[in-house]
Amino acid sequence: MPPLNLTGGGAMTIRKQDLQRISDYLWEIPTSFHPEMNVPVWIFADEDLIEDALGDLSLTQAVNVACLPGLVGHVAIMPDVHQGYGMPIGGVMAARVPEGIISPGAVGYDINCGVRVLASPIEYQSAIPYLNDLASTLYRNCPSGVGKGGSLPLSVEEFDRVCRQGARWALGKGYATEEDLERTEEFGCLEGADPAKASQRAKRRGKGQLGTLGAGNHFLEVDVVEEVFDSEAAAVMGLQAGCLAVQIHCGSRGFGHQICTDYVQDFQWAVINYGIKLPDRELVCAPFNSPEGQAYLAAMKAAANYAFANRQALAYHARRSFQEVFGSQAGQSLRQVYDIAHNMAKIETHQIEGEELTVCVHRKGATRAFGAGFSGLPSEYRPFGQPVLVPGSMGTESWILLGTKANEELSFGSSCHGAGRVMSRRQAKRTIRGDRLRAELEKEGINIRAGSMPGLAEEAPQAYKNVSRVVETVTHAGIAHKVARLRPIAVVKG
Template sequence: MIRKQDLNRLKNYLWEIPISFHPEMKVPVWIFADEELIEEALDDLSINQAVNVACLPGLVAHVAIMPDVHQGYGMPIGGVMAARIPEGIISPGAVGYDINCGVRVLASKITYQTALPYLGDLANSLYRNCPSGVGTGGSLPLSAAEFDRVCRTGAGWTLAKGYATKEDLERTEEFGCIKGADPDRVSQRAKQRGKNQLGTLGAGNHFLEVDVVEEIFDPEAAAIMGLEPGCLAVQIHCGSRGFGHQICTDYVQDFQKAVIKYGIKLRDRELVCAPFASPEGQAYLGAMKAAANYAFANRQALAYHARRSFQEVFGSQAGAEPLRQIYDIAHNMAKIETHQIEGQKLKVCVHRKGATRAFGPGFAELPVEYRPLGQPVLVPGSMGTESWILLGTKASEELSFGSSCHGAGRVMSRRQAKRSIRGDRLREKLEGEGINIRAGSMPGLAEEAPQAYKNVNRVVETVAKAGIARKVARLRPIAVIKG
């Protein structure tokens, strides 16, 4: 285990594990945390996992660890690393199985007071229209040709099919489509798994939530985004479903040979990687982009279903634009970006695992109205607790490869949560607090109990004080849909 005395305090909210800590470390580890969160981070193996990452070849600057860090497999959840292009590596294990798992937030003009008598109906309608749970059938069946179009064009496919608006795409990371996706680098197995899952939430920690905009911290930014205090918002958290899981499974298996071929030494086999420019590295990149595009289309399909539910329940009160997109972000992805590192502009492959891109004002790949603000950062809390809308900063570009936190971060194992919490009692408690719960599995609900997570407000306070994001609004949940 790593102890607190192994860390250097670089400044408030920023700790370092220097490369002298382990002979194989190539870069230091920087951890964004306050006093309490650093203790929690040292409680499990997350920081040991960060040290394993820091031993990978071709990394630049440091490995950045977000305050919501927790133990994962390979890269810790809440980790960011950047590898030099073309001589660095790309790692399917560091991106993880749920490629482009991410969050979308949509905002409504309907006030909580207007919605209150209909919240049960709204939760029922969302649960019906947005399929969730283990192995659920897809809500948008695809032919083989259409499947490849989804892989290549992502949310663009949903626009062509009438499931999206132009503004939805403008307000999506990468405009909902990463160029260069190559469905030919994807196995038939992955396509088989993904074919019947487009437009589904899945299970685990994925959810759809209805919130109220409870407090605004930056009125000007909130107004530009379309967030109004006291009005409803919808959050969608899910990814590329079985399609992405199988792509990662295939490449983690294949790359076991690649590390031998290229003589790469690993401290954990889950961190398998290949040189970025190698045929193996490029094949994974093409396949990963296909999964990322599938995930953008998946969240768009769920947004379309959520809009249908708002129309069903509120009719004309929902207005011509029942749910306006605020933004859609990825938190498991490898991206090719240019960063200023040690005085040099470098092209790097930034791997974010349970971390959100958080570029500051002036970033060209944002819709015009967002450019003066910076990129929205969407931070869902645990079930039953608050969520946050933040904005990226220039400081995050200097400190964390333009990255910020992605959620609350677990502190309790799923097993312990199920042992100590009963799903039906938890549902009763949350319903008593005015949160409508629609969940397919009571043990699944117990696993996601608020007690199993860190305090999201503390995580957000830390990123704000460390300067890697700034607060715009806080949301309070009123309905949760889960598998």
């Protein structure tokens, strides 16, 4: 029998012949592949993307996930998948509620890392003379970079309010509009968050970081809407061809990182106490209804709410920046398209193998992508479905999609979250120079503001898959359909 610790020493390689091709865009690793697998793995990929997935340990990590107890349906792997730690990035799993498990490791450290898109009626052609100033103003107003402190210091009481209220906290402060909240996943606030379940250490890390982008792959970007594919949906979203849009990608900062760190550590005891056998210790989990499981869920929700508030604060700073550069009305006219989470565990109901089941859906590097009629959408979006925001790499296009009803049985209503890395950070730094990359991107008309040149090199477009190929796969697989394509014109990175 192959070893359970699949990605450990002497890692088991998954070969193409281990996959069964279900359709042009769907592959399966059946449970017969490994005796410890409880569910199969479904991989959404075309011929090229499956080769990318086979190029690192992502699929081995997916098989590890499929060995967790209490899972139902299958483990869904998105076309932007890449190797992570524990669950691969671009992975989705569903555990029965209440009999199944909840896993902090399968959500990851950056709880509710996500993307927000704002749409502006300002035309790109008329904005060209101001783009350099806009990039500098956004860089100045939106704190970014390693160790950069927050723009909105919080008292202890206020911190707890952020944890409980999420983006709704910002409404009382004048940093949000009702429409922003309406157009945010979960309306910007997960019910049941309990800041008391987050450690003092987590609060200390997060206290000074609200309203910051952070570093790594987080960014703020100004785009032009290059092409519209669904004019009716785009009009409702406020997206106009030839006009500007803004993307904000960040998460729960040190607060979420520490919550996950604390619970991954605590759950090392829980797996022993509950007799849970793990393929990888990063996938620690506890029974959903156990005191440990419920404490993590309440703390995770606090971090998720912090992240919603964080992106809301950055949206406020983006509006302030537009106002400074384009005049007093430009800030208000920057309307929210949507805000979605990438790393989260959510309690949802799905049709799974003919049965309606309540499950805890863990998405890591994957977004929710529900179809038309979903009651959690604002009324104007309900006829269309949930917007799916897919940022490309810096320098390449991004996409706005809509989830489909059919997707709910394909991937528990989930979609890809970006392009997906294909080159290691180490190799990117070795082969790409940050200053040259910036010069090349600026030659293409993209204004770059970055705190670190090696950091910029790590995020070079060459380090990522082709995002449009990823989007073609999710559209052909029936997961989502296209609304608009965006092209970057200014990028702010830490």
